[in-house]
Amino acid sequence: MRTLLLAIRNLLRNRRRSLATLLAMAVGSTSILLFGGYSKNIQYSMETAYVRSGGHLQIQHRDFNNFGSGNPTAYGIADGAKILAAIRSDEVLGKLVLVATPTLQFGGIAGNYNAGVSRTILGVGIVADDHSAMRNWNGHDLPLISPPLAMQGAAADAAVIGTGVARVLQLCEALKIADCPQPQKEAPAEGNAIPDDIAALSQLEAAPPKAVVRGKAGKGKASTEAQQPARSPRRIEVLASNNRGTPNVASLDVIQAEGQGFKELDDVYVSLHLPQAQRLIYGSGPAKVTAIMVQLRHSGQIKAAQARLEAKLPEWSAKQPLAVLDLNTLNPFYVQTIALFDTIFGFIFVLIGGIVLFTVSNTMNTAVVERTVEIGTLRAIGLRQLGIRQLFVTEGVLLGLGGAVLGASTALLISAFVNRLGLEWLPPGSAEPLPLILRVWGEPGMILGTTLGLIVIATLSAWWPAYRAARLNVVDALRHV
C-alpha cells in the first residue's frame, strides 16, 4: 500500500513527464484498438456476407470441393431431401441450424439470342425462400439492410444474373442497369458500295434462321416479324450438358442483375430456381444437388454442428462419400483476408509496443537518475533492494495501466463518434457498400488483451531501470549530485 502511494506521488511529482509518457501510451493504445475495431468490422462483414450466401457448413460429395468445378454434376448428392429432413428433425442439429437448403451448381453457356452474344456461366440452382431466410442472418448485429431476394416468389423460369453477365449479354438496357457500358458500334468501312445483289444476299444471311422466307428481302423481313411472337428483351437461353453429357437448353427470364463483389464471379453468375436447374441437368431422371448449405444460429456453433453432421451422415446416407466443409474451408479468401489483417494488427502492436517500451524505459531511467539520492536514503533507512524494485516497477505498471485505460477510453469515444457519422466503405468481395463501423465497444477480449499487453510492456520497460536502481551502491547513491 505504501509502495503504491509512493509510486503515485512520485508520478504526480513530475506531472509533465508522466503525462507525456501517459499520452504516448494512450495514443498507442487508441491506435491499436481503432485498427483492431476496423479489422473486426471487416472480419464480421465478410463473415456475415459468406454466411448469408453459403451458410456456415456445406455437405458435399467428398471430392466436390477439389474437382467439382470441372464437372459439378458428376459429384451430385442423391439423397438431398432425405438428408435435409434428417437435419431438421435431429435433436442436436435442430437447435443449432437456422436454415438448411440444397443447391445445384453447374457450368454452361448463356446466350442472348436477340443480341447474338453468349458466354460461359456458372449456374446455381437455389431454393429462393431458403436463401431469402439466409439473407437475414446477422450474427454480429451489423447495421445491414437485407435487400429482398428477387427470386423469391418469381416465376419458375426466372433467373438472376451477375451484372457482368448482363453487360456481356447486352442486357443492361432491358434490366435498367445504371452505369453499364455498351459496346461501341463500329463505323461502316469506307469504300465503294457493294453491288445490290451482293447486299441483298448479305441481308438474308444476317437475318435469323427462322426469318428466312422467300421473296424480296424487305418484304420478307416485315412478314417474319409479324409472324413471330414478341420476345422478351430479358430472356436468355442457358445451355448445359446433362449428367450423361447430352446438351440441354433452358430458356430463362432474367428478372434482375446483381453485383457479385468479385468481377470473376460477377461475369459468370446465373442463379435460377433449383427445380429448373435440376430439369436442365438431370432431365426427368432422379434430381440431385451438389451441396446442402447449413446456416447456424451462431458462428460459434460450427464445430459442434460439424461434428454432429460428420457423425450422422454415414447413417443418413451410407452409400455416398460425403464431407462436411466449414466456412473457412469453403472460403479461403475470407481466411486469407482475416490472416492479413491479423498480421497487420500484430505488426502495429509490435511497433507501438516498441515505442511504449522505449518511452516508459526512458521515463523510468530518467526518474532513477533524478532520484538517486532518494534511492540511497531509502536503502539507508532500511528498504531492501526488492522494495526499490517494487517501487519503480509499480510506477511503470501505473503508467502502463493509466495509458492503456486512457487509450481504451479514447478509442471507445472515437469509435462511437465515427460510427455515428454514417460512413460507408466497400469491403473486398462485397457488391454493396457497408457501414464503416469501428468495433471497439463489444470487443472486451480485444480491449483487455491490448490493455494487458501494454501493461506488461510497460512493466517490462520499468523492470530494468528498477533493477539498476535497486543495485545502486548506497554510499554512491547518497553521494550523487
Next chain:
Amino acid sequence: MNDTQAPVAVLSKVEKSYQLDAVSVPVIRGVDVLIRPAHFTVLLGPSGSGKTTLLNMLGCIDRPDVGNVMVAGNDVNAMTDDELSDFRAKHIGFIFQNFNLLPVLSAYENIEYPLVLAGASAKVRGDRVPKLLEAVGLTDKARNLPGQLSGGQRQRVAIARALARKPKLVIADEPTANLDSKTGAAILSLMRHMQQRHQISFVFSSHDRTVIGAADDTIFLKDGLIQAVRRKRHDPEGEPLLGAEADE
C-alpha cells in the same frame, strides 16, 4: 547510564580504499573505533580525513576492505544485503547533511516511513509519530511536505525520522553544515536533548571544532588515521573503556 555497558559499535583494524581510475586511494588505514552506548560522539577532521567513510561503515551502508565491524553486538560483515537492510531499519537511524527527506511524503509520513518499513501497526504509528513531532516542535507542520519547510524544520523531521524506531545508534553526517549557525546550534541542541532523553548513541561528523563542546567523545581523524580520542566521563564509577583512553 554508565560506561560498563557493551559498546554499541566497534571497528577493529578497519581499512578502506576507493578506486580512482586505476589507482587505489586509501581512505581509512587500519583504525580501531569504539562507540559507547548512549553517548554523543563526534568525528572531527578536515575534508578527506575519512570521517564520512567511517560513518558509513558504522551505519552499515559500507563495508571495510579489511577489519571487522560490530554494531549492536552483531558482526555486520557477515550479513547479506537484505539482512543489512533489516539491521539498519531496526538499529540505526540516519541524519543527513541535506536532510534527505522523501519529497513526496509529508513531515508526518516521513517520520512514519521507518515504522511502516518495520511493519508497525497503525496504532503504534499513531502513538509514536505525534510524540516525535511534538518532541521536535513540529506538531503544526505535520501535514507539510518537505518543500514547505525551512532547512531547520527539515532537519528536525530528519531527526524525528531517525529516532522513529528507537535505534541503538544514530549516524549524522555533518547535520548542521547546511544550516546557519543559529539554526545549527539549535539542531545540535535538539540532537543532544534527544540523545539524552532516548539514551541513544549519536555519532556525527564535522570539521567544525565548535561542536566539540557538545560531544561526550571526540575522535580526531586525519588522513585516514585516528589522531586522538577524547572522552568525557559521565559516570565516574564506570570502568575504563576498551581501546581508548580519555584524552589520548
